[in-house]
Amino acid sequence: MSASGEKSDLPAGASGGQVVTRFAPSPTGFLHIGGARTAMFNWLFARHHGGKALLRIEDTDKARSTPEAIDAIFAGLDWLGLDWDDTPVFQSERAARHAEVAHQLLNMGKAYKCFATAEELEAMRAEQREKKLPMRYDGRWRDRDPSEAPAGAPYVVRLKAPQSGKMTIADQVQGNVTVDTRELDDYVLLRSDGTPTYMLAVVVDDHDMGVTHIIRGDDHLNNAFRQLALIQAMGWPEPVYAHIPLIHGNDGAKLSKRHGALGVEAYRDDMGVVSDAMFNYLLRLGWGYGDREKISRAEAVELFSLANVGKSPSRFDAKKLINLNGQYLREMDDTALAALVA
Template sequence: MKIKTRFAPSPTGDLHVGGARTALYSWLFSRHFGGEFVLRIEDTDLERSTQQAIDAIMDGMNWLGLDWDEGPYFQTKRFDRYNGVIDEMLAAGTAYKCYCSKERLEKLREEQMARGDKARYDGHCRDAKCAHGDNEPHVVRFRNPQEGSVIFDDKIRGPIEFSNQELDDLIIRRTDGAPTYNFCVVIDDWDMEITHVIRGEDHINNTPRQINILKALNAPVPEYAHVSMILGDDGQKLSKRNGAASVMQYRDAGYLPEALLNYLVRLGWSHGDQEIFTVDDMKQFFTLDAVSKSASAFNTEKLQWLNHHYINHLPPEYVAVHLSWHIHEQGFNTQNGPQLVEIVKLLGERCKTLKEMATACRYFYEEFDEFDADAAKKHLRPVAKEPLEAVRAKLSAISSWTTENVHQAIEGAAAELGLGMGKVGMPLRVAVTGSGQSPSMDVTVHAIGQSRSLARIDRALAFIAEREAQQQ
């Protein structure tokens, strides 16, 4: 049997981490078995579905690298197919027209609630022989079995059973002629030959209804696997307040797709004690029987740890491509300065996100407006004038601008003055970067370049002279 899975989001908002994890699990399951993966947009909610949300879903899937073999399919383009099947069911007696008014249904609901019963349709029109004209307002209901149970072996949670007496005759076509979500899903899974439905646990109650419709159509029933919810950093259900950012917001915040994928796959799945998984590892090892039934807790610190790992372990040429996007977003030009590959190597250990790295590398390419106040107060004092002048002289004398020669110049200035490296290095750091933090001074000064480093030292010396004059 060829494995075929699907990811079927509703385009009513962005692709968030819960949906992305479901997509990842479905994608990995099909890839593990050499099967196919379908993208289906379930846009039957015409009022809430938007093109913006469709674009956001596609952008998120593409950024994560979750490619699809078929689709994207859109349910709104398949209404003729759904309605054709409903008409066949009406003729076969597996569905019927219901003419109950909203008032009758509301009164029924109130009476059931008052008795403490579960609110459900009472089958009033199920076998009624009422004389109604074809043009009278009506819905179409599925004739659900009234005896027995629906039992399915959930591939994550084990056997699950629902009594058919608990399931009422659900509406499969509304008064306006539009087919309903639960029915469209069934026909799609049938037509698209889906073998495994992997989705969130909030769909468990839909499953017995969908199975009964499939059986009424003599259609094959797929395997089902329902993934548990994700909790936020605070232990509450994941929301925008506690971590449920959209996938593209994680990109915007400076995360690599590999880090987010690695993090999401571990939110409910494990393979021994392994923490770091390449995409090839995931494809090789992922199985549904290793997915936990328990809810998973989102941990932003763990995601940052993974991102830091990938920044430093993926090829710097690849990381630099993602870094360039953030630099463009921050609006500065990198033509005059070191290659971005060098920035990744220089700042990788210091930065947990690419956004942080883009901010931190700006002084390699652009002049800064002013020195960091605290750093300047501490290190650009009159006592720093002599070390800065000494190191400037040695840097200006370099004919071959290499990291080694820059290192020797800084060391030589310190030795000449009988000072520790900190007495020379820290004023130099503030002078050329504007702040008190940077990689080692030899690689930093080398990357900034000779002429710009000298010009910045001159600016620092002028700052010290002005400060000295103010103190007199």
């Protein structure tokens, strides 16, 4: 608690350390409205606390990660006025480091080689479906000696997840969230071809980048517990989590193409929305400061805190955005407006 009695954004003992946030998009062709807001919240939190805001491109999916998609993300962030500290990290360039950590866990006895075949795993899942059991790996190789496997048999490396007790995350938006660790499975760290999985790569990158606060959509809340099991296995510092509710359409359904454009470039290029208006609108989408509607970037940096992020999904209203954009356009001086039109 702060001296005023308000909940602090910072973890106990963090006041002397530097806040480090990260925005970690997967390049899928454009900067999604929801991703843009997540990027803003990370940037604002870091700037408010005088910390660092880092950018990581999670480009391990080679089929979808194109130079054009990456350029579109950079352009969208730049248009919103978000600058990043340090050089952007490309996850695909760090596979060797990710594998190194998996082998460390193997050597520590906190991960193991699983030789289960695809046929065995499918039979396991079929039985779980039939018995209406939770769909998760049953740990059949967790305590077996690798020498029991046929010579040269392919294997994956799995984390030894905790099997008893409870795990609690003191989420800065959702509050305390607790799971029974029996719900966690021994998930795959390295595939049979030696490539790292997303779950491994994210945790290693966050640690190596010194990330102290992970601010992201609440669709990642379940992942947080699985990632925390890996963090604890390595004995690494635990980050502070803040899982933000997703953006919905006006009808309350998850935001999709039927609600309108999903990428910021469509509002920039096709609808004439100016950067300040989009920044202001996304800021107020799930975060508030009293009844204030118009808030500049400088004011946002000064006022932003996770305590003012709502727990409920916010609704994207394109008409409200266009109305706000009109206010910003009317306040622009002639020179700026002429440059924009040109």
